[in-house]
Amino acid sequence: MGSTANGSCAPTEGVAAAGATVDKEVDFANYFCTYAFLYHQKEMLADRVRMDAYFNAVFQNKHHFKGKVVLDVGTGSGILAIWCAQAGARRVYAVEATNMAVHARELAKGNDVGDIVEVIQGSMEEVVLPEKVDVIISEWMGYFLLRESMFDSVICARDRWLKPDGVMYPSHAQMWMAPIRSGIGEKKENDLESAMSDWNNFVEDTESYYGVNMNVLTKQFREEHEKYYLKTSLWCNLHPEQIVGAPVVIKQIDCLTATVDEIRTVSSKFSSSIYVDRTRLSALAGWFDVHFRGNPQNPALNEIELTTAPSVENSTHWGQQVFLLQPALRVNEGDVFETSFSMHRSKENHRLMNVDLTYELKLASGNQVPPCSSKTVASTVKAALLRSIECEMCVHACICLDCECLLECEQLLSKGEGILAGDQAARKIAYHTVKPQAAAS
Amino acid sequence: MGSTANGSCAPTEGVAAAGATVDKEVDFANYFCTYAFLYHQKEMLADRVRMDAYFNAVFQNKHHFKGKVVLDVGTGSGILAIWCAQAGARRVYAVEATNMAVHARELAKGNDVGDIVEVIQGSMEEVVLPEKVDVIISEWMGYFLLRESMFDSVICARDRWLKPDGVMYPSHAQMWMAPIRSGIGEKKENDLESAMSDWNNFVEDTESYYGVNMNVLTKQFREEHEKYYLKTSLWCNLHPEQIVGAPVVIKQIDCLTATVDEIRTVSSKFSSSIYVDRTRLSALAGWFDVHFRGNPQNPALNEIELTTAPSVENSTHWGQQVFLLQPALRVNEGDVFETSFSMHRSKENHRLMNVDLTYELKLASGNQVPPCSSKTVASTVKAALLRSIECEMCVHACICLDCECLLECEQLLSKGEGILAGDQAARKIAYHTVKPQAAAS
Numbered sequence: 001m002g003s004t005a006n007g008s009c010a011p012t013e014g015v016a017a018a019g020a021t022v023d024k025e026v027d028f029a030n031y032f033c034t035y036a037f038l039y040h041q042k043e044m045l046a047d048r049v050r051m052d053a054y055f056n057a058v059f060q061n062k063h064h065f066k067g068k069v070v071l072d073v074g075t076g077s078g079i080l081a082i083w084c085a086q087a088g089a090r091r092v093y094a095v096e097a098t099n100m101a102v103h104a105r106e107l108a109k110g111n112d113v114g115d116i117v118e119v120i121q122g123s124m125e126e127v128v129l130p131e132k133v134d135v136i137i138s139e140w141m142g143y144f145l146l147r148e149s150m151f152d153s154v155i156c157a158r159d160r161w162l163k164p165d166g167v168m169y170p171s172h173a174q175m176w177m178a179p180i181r182s183g184i185g186e187k188k189e190n191d192l193e194s195a196m197s198d199w200n201n202f203v204e205d206t207e208s209y210y211g212v213n214m215n216v217l218t219k220q221f222r223e224e225h226e227k228y229y230l231k232t233s234l235w236c237n238l239h240p241e242q243i244v245g246a247p248v249v250i251k252q253i254d255c256l257t258a259t260v261d262e263i264r265t266v267s268s269k270f271s272s273s274i275y276v277d278r279t280r281l282s283a284l285a286g287w288f289d290v291h292f293r294g295n296p297q298n299p300a301l302n303e304i305e306l307t308t309a310p311s312v313e314n315s316t317h318w319g320q321q322v323f324l325l326q327p328a329l330r331v332n333e334g335d336v337f338e339t340s341f342s343m344h345r346s347k348e349n350h351r352l353m354n355v356d357l358t359y360e361l362k363l364a365s366g367n368q369v370p371p372c373s374s375k376t377v378a379s380t381v382k383a384a385l386l387r388s389i390e391c392e393m394c395v396h397a398c399i400c401l402d403c404e405c406l407l408e409c410e411q412l413l414s415k416g417e418g419i420l421a422g423d424q425a426a427r428k429i430a431y432h433t434v435k436p437q438a439a440a441s
Numbered sequence: 442m443g444s445t446a447n448g449s450c451a452p453t454e455g456v457a458a459a460g461a462t463v464d465k466e467v468d469f470a471n472y473f474c475t476y477a478f479l480y481h482q483k484e485m486l487a488d489r490v491r492m493d494a495y496f497n498a499v500f501q502n503k504h505h506f507k508g509k510v511v512l513d514v515g516t517g518s519g520i521l522a523i524w525c526a527q528a529g530a531r532r533v534y535a536v537e538a539t540n541m542a543v544h545a546r547e548l549a550k551g552n553d554v555g556d557i558v559e560v561i562q563g564s565m566e567e568v569v570l571p572e573k574v575d576v577i578i579s580e581w582m583g584y585f586l587l588r589e590s591m592f593d594s595v596i597c598a599r600d601r602w603l604k605p606d607g608v609m610y611p612s613h614a615q616m617w618m619a620p621i622r623s624g625i626g627e628k629k630e631n632d633l634e635s636a637m638s639d640w641n642n643f644v645e646d647t648e649s650y651y652g653v654n655m656n657v658l659t660k661q662f663r664e665e666h667e668k669y670y671l672k673t674s675l676w677c678n679l680h681p682e683q684i685v686g687a688p689v690v691i692k693q694i695d696c697l698t699a700t701v702d703e704i705r706t707v708s709s710k711f712s713s714s715i716y717v718d719r720t721r722l723s724a725l726a727g728w729f730d731v732h733f734r735g736n737p738q739n740p741a742l743n744e745i746e747l748t749t750a751p752s753v754e755n756s757t758h759w760g761q762q763v764f765l766l767q768p769a770l771r772v773n774e775g776d777v778f779e780t781s782f783s784m785h786r787s788k789e790n791h792r793l794m795n796v797d798l799t800y801e802l803k804l805a806s807g808n809q810v811p812p813c814s815s816k817t818v819a820s821t822v823k824a825a826l827l828r829s830i831e832c833e834m835c836v837h838a839c840i841c842l843d844c845e846c847l848l849e850c851e852q853l854l855s856k857g858e859g860i861l862a863g864d865q866a867a868r869k870i871a872y873h874t875v876k877p878q879a880a881a882s
Contacts, residue, residue: 029470038662039669045655048645055651082653102659110657202487210496212523214486216551217544221479228480 012053016263022350024123031148036098041077044139047317051079053306054139057292058083060302064135064167064294065089073124073138073157074150078104078117080137082093092117093129095157117245124153133161137169143235144321145175145251145288146343149351152260166296168255175310178247179272179337182282184234185324192229196222233355234286234322238310244279245272245337249307250286256295266343277333284339284357285310287320323357335366445814463791465564472589472792477539482518485580488758492520494747495580498610498733499524501743505576505608505735508528514565514579514598515591519545519558519580533558534570536598565594574602575603578610581706584676585762586616590792593701609696611731617750619688620713620778623723625675626765633670637663650808674796676765677726679751685720686713686778688750691727697736707784718774725780725798726751728761752877764798775805 021385034040044050058065058080066088081104084092094117096104101121108117120127136158142148158168199221203214250268274281289307294300308318331337339359342392346352475481485491499506499521507529513522516535522545525533535558537545542562549558561568577599583589599609640662644655691709715722730748735741749759772778780800787793 023464023466025464026466026470029467038658038665042643042662045647048650051651077658079653083651086652103661106657107653107655108663111654199483202483206486210487210492210520210524211527212520212548213552214548216547217479217518218516220544220547221483224479229482 011036012118019298027225027351030349032098035074035076036100038077038100038103041100041103043317045077045079049314049316050139052305053290053292053304054080054137054169055083056302057300057304057306058087058137060304061292061294061300062087063301064169064298067092068134069131070137071095071129071133071157071161073136073154074140075104075119076139077101078107078119080139081117081119082111083115084137084380085116086111088115089135091131093133094119095124095127096121097123125155129161132163133166134163135167136162136168141288141290141318144233144286144353145173145235146263146266146341147321147351147353149345150252151258151263154255155258155260159254165295167295167298170306171255171293171295171300172291173253173255173288174249174290175251175266175286175288176247177250177268177270177272177284177286177339177341178243179245179274180238180242180283180285180322181244181276181280182238182242182322183235184236184322185230185282185326185328188229188234188324192225195225195229214259231328233286234324235319236322237315237319238285238322239312240310243285243310244276244281244331245274248272250341250407264345267341269340270338272337272339274331274335274337276331279331280328281325281331281337281361282328283325284323284341284359285320286323287318296404315358323355325359329361331361332364336364337360348431447798457676468792475539476515476517478543479518479541482541482544485609486518486520486555490755490757491580491747494721494731494733494745495521495578495610496524496742497743498745498747499578501526501635501745502733502735502741504741504742505610509575510572511576512570512574512580512598512602513575514595515581516545516560517541517580519548519560521580522558522560523549523552523554525576525578526557527552530557530576532572533575536565536568537562538564543594558571565598570602573604574607575604576608576610577603577721582614582729582731582759584759585727585784585794586614586675587704587707588762588792588794590786592694592699592704594796595696596699596701599697606736608736608739609731611740611747612696612736613668613732614694614696614729615690615731616692616707616729617688618691618709618711618713618725618727618780618782619684620686620715620722620772621679621683621724621726621763622685622717622721623677623679623683623763625677625763626671626723626767626769629670629675629765633666636670671765671767674727675765676760677763678756678760679726679763679833681751685717685722685772686715691782705786708782710779710781713778713780715772715774715776715778717772720772721769722766722772722778722802723769724766725782725800726761727764728759764796764833766800770802772802773805777803777805779803845875 032233035121063086067090068088070081070092072078072084072092073367075081075096076096077100078096081092081094085108092113094101094104094108095214096119099121101119104117105114105119108114108119118373136154138154138157140148140150140154142150154168158166162168199218203218206212206214248268248270250270251266253263276282287308289305289309291306292300292304307314308316308320310320329337337359338361339357342356343353346354506525508531509529511522511525511530511533513519513525513533513535516522516537518541519535519537522533522535526549533554535542535545535549537560540562542560545558546555546560549555549560561570577595578597579591579598580593581589581591583591595609595865599607603609640659644659647653647655680764689709689711691711692707694704728749728751730746730750732747733741733745748755749757749761778800779802780798783797784794
């Protein structure tokens with residue numbers, strides 16, 4: 001369950017070292033509390049792609065549920081538990097840490113499965129169930145899969161309560177990464193420069209009016225803001241056309257056998273071949289998918305996949321996580337982007353992740369290292385708001401006046417003026433009408 | 442120091458009962474953490490009204506500081522401590538709970554007072570000072586004065602470390618309330634109805650697509666959203682003309698003698714005489730002022746006041762807190778608005794406040810109880826964006842198209858078309874040009 005949560009605060013050093021028990025109240029203040037609100041539950045319940053996947057996974061595989069005992073880890077509103085009951089389960093234990101459990105109980109009762117669904121309020125690590133279970137179902141995935149570290153609780157539940165031949169819903173998970181182009185990096189750089197410009201004025205004023213020199217803190221202020229604007233991953237809802245190189249699987253998880261140690265860190269060295277010519281590599285994007293395949297002895301009859309890959313029609317509330325590269329790179333088809341990616345839990349808050357990222361661009365043979373191109377302004381450009389597709393560097397130096405990014409004119413114009421295939425009225429994806437100009441040097 | 446903080450989460454029942462010690466890490470996650478960011482410190486340092494008041498209080502009363510020992514409670518960036526040193530203090534102990542203390546130390550050093558200002562990182566309740574102090578200075582005020590309950594720490598400091606004849610900076614504080622008119626109540630009601638309308642669609646969809654009836658939770662969803670939109674006080678930057686009745690002091694604090702018990706609850710029964718005719722009473726607004734008067738044996742030579750009352754030119758980052766009345770009341774000059782107001786600390790988070798409010802409108806003799814007036818739409822209205830002044834109910838049933846509020850036509854038109862007296866270019870207060878129409882029934 002992706003959540004913005006209140007996760008940006010870091011307690012004082014020395015607290016909650018890796019492996020130590022996390023204080024329950026701190027965990028509540030930092031993490032659980034948002035899930036107690038119906039507002040937040042509804043956001044997830046209104047995610048049709050998410051809902052469809054779990055709904056189909058359950059109802060197209062009733063053999064896994066009929067007459068069986070199920071555990072729903074982190075039941076929230078109770079929706080998964082209710083579906084399991086409707087699919088024929090004889091008992092569903094629905095565990096929820098927050099007061100949302102009260103609503104889940106009412107929802108189960110109001111949907112005539114109150115005799116089957118037993119809602120238990122408590123933490124999965126502490127509750128005691130009357131019996132072991134045939135199926136563990138849970139929607140535990142955070143941004144880029146592992147943010148929130150909720151899978152720890154699912155592993156705990158599995159190790160304590162799943163029968164030897166039991167089934168996990170979902171059964172498998174994968175993490176993907178790909179190089180992308182995006183105008184968002186420049187926006188963030190501009191935001192940073194704005195903040196520094198504002199700071200500089202503030203330093204001047206504070207000296208003039210109050211006789212205190214704040215310049216001593218300029219470096220620290222810049223560091224704090226660089227971290228905030230450029231070194232914090234961003235939630236984005238990417239268009240598939242922003243992917244400029246082959247997506248790569250960087251982590252695979254078998255939910256039946258994974259251990260907490262295996263998921264504590266995600267490390268991957270990978271290469272991605274650039275497949276768009278003359279474009280810009282602004283960032284690495286990360287997303288995940290999960291699969292409902294049952295287990296080898298008791299497989300699904302209908303395998304369902306829930307993917308959060310960039311999509312025009314099937315975006316989810318998880319979006320994708322974007323890790324900006326500084327500076328962006330000019331790339332060509334055939335270049336190879338090599339990354340060493342390492343993600344591990346924050347010492348201060350195990351539910352948040354820190355990422356280290358190094359990379360190298362290997363050019364297709366014969367190409368020069370592309371120079372950094374400065375933006376140029378086209379004199380006559382009619383711009384309309386372009387959603388979903390971030391502007392990319394334009395071969396012909398055209399500019400989108402709305403976002404001041406350069407446009408990939410050839411790419412857009414080749415689709416003709418009008419509406420993109422697969423466009424949805426609700427999205428209102430529109431075109432820029434641009435006049436190509438000779439590329440500036 | 443007013444702060445939005447991350448204060449909207451409530452931990453599970455039974456935690457941190459009134460009077461019990463608050464867990465340090467929970468307090469950090471809920472409260473302290475935002476103060477560790479320079480971004481947040483700068484917001485307060487850029488509040489000119491706040492800065493001017495403390496600056497003037499110190500430098501126009503150097504006799505309180507020259508050769509004296511000072512304690513700055515919650516020094517943040519260290520600004521107050523530095524001023525005290527510059528004003529002649531021989532020693533300043535600057536206590537700060539967060540890692541901001543590191544920056545404060547650098548700032549003091551970079552302003553050549555590192556030998557006078559000793560920054561101590563720790564909580565005021567725990568640190569041990571080498572000696573008692575002549576002055577305690579602190580900027581501890583939260584929204585509506587007491588939000589954040591930081592004054593507890595100042596009282597603790599005073600009781601432990603202030604010499605018998607010592608001085609408090611500030612020395613006094615007052616809380617004010619007044620009835621106001623504002624369009625914000627209607628905006629929030631509209632937001633609520635939007636949320637409910639969206640919920641209703643969601644309930645339909647969830648039943649159709651997923652066979653689960655969410656209507657069981659409609660009442661709870663509405664309650665949660667009513668609380669969020671209508672029963673949570675709002676930060677506003679009010680225009681003085683929004684005050685429709687005489688402001689009243691509801692609490693007075695002598696910082697030299699106040700106890701925690703005295704400030705734990707604010708209770709007041711008060712009356713406010715309405716002094717604007719034919720207008721709407723939408724809410725109660727609360728704000729505060731603090732004073733730097735020294736103490737009776739050692740008074741200030743120049744008394745300084747820091748007020749957060751509604752002001753065109755001297756607004757502060759504290760704004761005012763607005764408590765919506767449901768429904769808004771039609772009032773006339775001479776009516777008397779009687780309120781019973783009670784504010785006490787939340788059991789779950791002592792830094793947040795819960796408010797109970799009952800009220801009664803006593804009409805000036807001879808007037809009928811004004812009926813609720815429904816909005817009517819004027820057919821020809823040319824509207825421009827009106828900042829600062831929220832639209833009020835219009836006698837002549839004119840409407841502002843920008844905010845869909847009814848306008849107090851007579852009030853605006855009586856000023857003539859053009860710019861309000863005291864208008865500031867930066868604020869761009871503009872007028873509606875309206876055509877009055879006969880009031881609809």
